[in-house]
Ligand SMILES: NCc1[nH]cc(CCC(=O)O)c1CC(=O)O
């Protein structure tokens with residue numbers, strides 16, 4: 001049977017208008033199936049033809065939606081916020097389109113309409129603008145008058161249903177910009193760093209954060225934080241989301257612009273994971289599960305979908321989160337601006353990939369848009 005006969009054989013009249021082009025590939029798959037059965041010596045089995053028919057399963061927008069194991073919902077989304085120590089600040093971040101650094105006085109007016117639209121959760125990053133706020137120990141990180149602790153209190157009281165996650169790290173507060181306390185030779189002092197990071201986490205939990213999320217990558221911080229939460233009587237209501245598999249690479253640039261957290265020397269390659277290190281990521285995930293994490297996070301997301309799947313399998317009984325980081329967001333914006341694709345379509349496609357890999361929680365700078373798109 002010729003290819004053109006087959007094409008006319010197909011009921012094009014039943015196709016949805018947007019599905020006409022796929023009829024051609026449909027015809028090709030029938031060619032393959034039929035020529036296979038006709039050249040076999042055994043009796044023609046119809047099962048080959050039946051199993052080759054996939055299009056019926058997704059020929060309608062609703063049936064297409066049934067094909068996903070998970071659909072994106074507003075409950076899955078966590079929105080990152082950059083909070084400065086200058087109460088009236090509202091400054092756009094050039095490398096992060098539509099994102100701003102905001103002071104305390106700007107938070108409630110900004111968030112109120114988003115909460116109205118269904119915003120469920122935010123993750124807070126402190127951005128001390130005054131250089132004097134930074135020192136070798138990151139003292140400002142748990143300053144009770146600092147932006148994060150003040151924001152936790154404010155948001156808890158003004159938006160009682162909003163779930164508050166506090167990112168826990170020292171790099172925004174250290175004079176050298178590294179994620180811990182350094183030895184004289186410039187390497188991280190792990191024991192001191194873990195003690196300091198866990199104190200900061202405890203301060204955020206005490207201030208009312210529903211969740212503390214250590215992003216520092218010091219060894220053993222999950223256990224140290226969990227123990228301090230237990231000791232303080234907070235372990236039953238403060239969730240610990242670990243940035244377990246956090247890879248070093250080029251995708252955090254816009255964030256470091258936003259947070260002013262670029263290391264003043266060196267890089268983070270000795271504590272964040274090497275991009276090829278799948279085995280290390282698996283060990284880090286298993287380690288954090290054993291140390292008492294409640295949620296495992298993988299970061300960045302799109303270049304690490306296999307790691308998200310690993311996390312899904314290694315931490316079977318726990319939620320898995322993925323952080324679509326600043327560089328991923330900036331790339332999508334830049335490509336959309338250059339006409340490569342439609343921004344909304346790509347925001348959905350990238351997020352669907354993250355969910356398909358196994359995440360059930362997505363930290364994303366697209367949250368305000370998703371709240372509109374999902375309404
Ligand atoms: N440790 C701080 C921290 N927490 C989250 C991010 C990155 C988030 C993003 O790029 O959107 C970073 C930056 C870094 O590790 O340099």
Ligand SMILES: [Zn+2]
Pocket residue numbers: 169170171172178179215216
């Ligand atoms: Zn850090």
Ligand SMILES: [Zn+2]
Pocket residue numbers: 195196199
């Ligand atoms: Zn301490």
